[in-house]
Amino acid sequence: MTAFNRQIQLAAKPFGVPKESDFKLVESPMPEPAEGQVLVRTNYLTVDPYMRGLISGAKSYQKPVRPGDLMVGGTVGRVIKSRTPGRKEGDVVVGYWGWQEYAAISGDHGHLFDTKLAPMSTGLGVLGMPGLTAYFGLTEIGKPKAGETVLVTSAAGAVGSIVGQIAKIIGCRVAGCAGSKEKIDYVLGELGLDAAFNYKDTENHLGQIREACPAGVDVYFDNVGGTVSDAALLKINQGARIVLCGQIDQYNATEMPTGPRLLFQLIIKGARMEGFLVNQFVDRRDEAVRKLAEWLKSGRLKYRETITDGIENAPKAFIGLFKGENIGKQLVRVAKE
Amino acid sequence: MTAFNRQIQLAAKPFGVPKESDFKLVESPMPEPAEGQVLVRTNYLTVDPYMRGLISGAKSYQKPVRPGDLMVGGTVGRVIKSRTPGRKEGDVVVGYWGWQEYAAISGDHGHLFDTKLAPMSTGLGVLGMPGLTAYFGLTEIGKPKAGETVLVTSAAGAVGSIVGQIAKIIGCRVAGCAGSKEKIDYVLGELGLDAAFNYKDTENHLGQIREACPAGVDVYFDNVGGTVSDAALLKINQGARIVLCGQIDQYNATEMPTGPRLLFQLIIKGARMEGFLVNQFVDRRDEAVRKLAEWLKSGRLKYRETITDGIENAPKAFIGLFKGENIGKQLVRVAKE
Secondary structure (H helix, E strand, C coil): CCCEEEEEEECCCCCCCCCHHHEEEEEEECCCCCCCEEEEEEEEEECCCCHHHHCCCCCCCCCCCCCCCECCCCEEEEEEEECCCCCCCCCEEEECCCCECEEEEECCCCEECCCCCCCHHHHHCCCCHHHHHHHHHHHHHHCCCCCCEEEEECCCECCHHHHHHHHHHHCCEEEEEECCHHHHHHHHHHCCCCEEEECCCCCCHHHHHHHHCCCCEEEEEECCCCHHHHHHHCCEEEEEEEEECCCHHHCCCCCCCEEECCCHHHHHCCCEEEECCHHHHHHHHHHHHHHHHHHHHHCCCCCCEEEEECHHHHHHHHHHHCCCCCCEEEEEECCCC | CCCEEEEEEECCCCCCCCCHHHEEEEEEECCCCCCCEEEEEEEEEECCCCHHHHCCCCCCCCCCCCCCCECCCCEEEEEEEECCCCCCCCCEEEECCCCECEEEEECCCCEECCCCCCCHHHHHCCCCHHHHHHHHHHHHHHCCCCCCEEEEECCCECCHHHHHHHHHHHCCEEEEEECCHHHHHHHHHHCCCCEEEECCCCCCHHHHHHHHCCCCEEEEEECCCCHHHHHHHCCEEEEEEEEECCCHHHCCCCCCCEEECCCHHHHHCCCEEEECCHHHHHHHHHHHHHHHHHHHHHCCCCCCEEEEECHHHHHHHHHHHCCCCCCEEEEEECCCC
16 A cells, blocks of 8 residues: 555646646545545546536536546545444445545445446446436436437447447337447447447538438437537427437537527427436436346446546546547546456 | 408518518408308407418428418307308307418317307417417426426417416416516516516526526426527526427528527436427317316406407518517407407
């Protein structure tokens, strides 16, 4: 064990796409757990697009991260010292102690992760927040029925890749949108989607969607926003559901992005557009994890991780999200298991 | 009875705000009802914003009206000759036989209107399509609860004026947006809304909504779209519902209107935006009419009509909708009762 803890702090509020210099690596004394706490060692931390909002200084659903603050975010690691009866050394905890190698956290922070289900890294991916987001967003907001067409953006991403596969399990025709040939190959070949297109190939997204979804779109699961969403809105069917999960296309905007006013489409199609945060469903986590783990075990659900080693590379991994560098869940391995 | 029927046809596809020359008054032979039909004499016809879409040539939820076609739209009148056992002379029928003085219609076209409930003109207003639109849009899509804040645009209009009053009956705090001092006085004084603002007073709609809805907006019932809606979206509360009923702000656009991309608001607020057409609820018309008629009788629901005389003035009345000339339901009286 090192004598020091290392953590990543926000150095400056980013303008546009974050730069590595917007973050700094800081050494601090090793934390010491108080009575009722445990000391955890971080094995993985997750970088997610939503964090761009947290460091923007804008009012949102969560406390913003200001320059000088520890970067927040999901983490998984093992208890290495316990001062609470509920948790023991070796327990794997999924929590939210931020971008640091060690943390002294309350004995009831986060939740225990069962490594018999899957490797601990999945506690930040398919069996964690992104998996739950996909599961509840699709089934509770999108409510697809067998035979309907589902279109998902960021189809090779942490959430989108799970959405597409669950929609297939439900019996839908599923089309995916992604940003590279490698990703298209992945969603068609490995995930088994029915159609996929690379939005970088052309600006004619309407044509791409028409081809990928010849029967129109019943459920549009959107992680991206922007011009692909504009086109999708023009191809929705009567009674369509649009699940607003993310709008990564706009997170780095330096001025208010504009686009066509298309909401009349929702009127003539009697369609619903709904945003959600996975927190709304947090008390049903066990149900979702059980279901997702079952599908993993039976081979019906696959996942991929893109792993970057070293806490010092967390900013780079985070910035990579906005360049579309990852397939599946982007994680940072802080310490080998 | 005249020997001729007179009708308004579309003369040309309008560009931008329709002009009177986009319509023409045509004489045609008096229609003769066949077996199973009735001859009706039109007393009132209704002009509604949605008709702008029908004459634009764009694909929509209803067959478009092309140059040379009879203008379609809701009508109310009396049977003057019946060749079907189900309807007799003097019956008042609410139907959809278009902008003409007489029509030979099938015996099962439209529905009978009970003039003991209210004058027949209300069959095109508070007890007709606009009333049902308000009733179902608010209660089934908006689902406001007592104590919540409802904001409605076109608050003095045919639909908005009913929405605001039903929301008051439900026990909400209700704010209205309209486009003249006279309308503001009407919604505050006669309809009893809690707050109202004239969107023409300033471009700072955010400030207007902040003042009118100090606790934020739980249900936004939108008939208008555009910049007021942009501001409303920034003031919605957690779990808000946005009822998309109309987007009159955009119906005369000659190129695609653009605006800020604000859908991220729906994500961070876990909010729902839903469009609808009153047709979805047509099999529940009796329920709504009964409820609305009860409220009318008890004085809890008020309505106003703006009446233009003469079928030849129907185009002018229609065009007036886009200039905000009417308070309450705009009707054209084709024949005195």
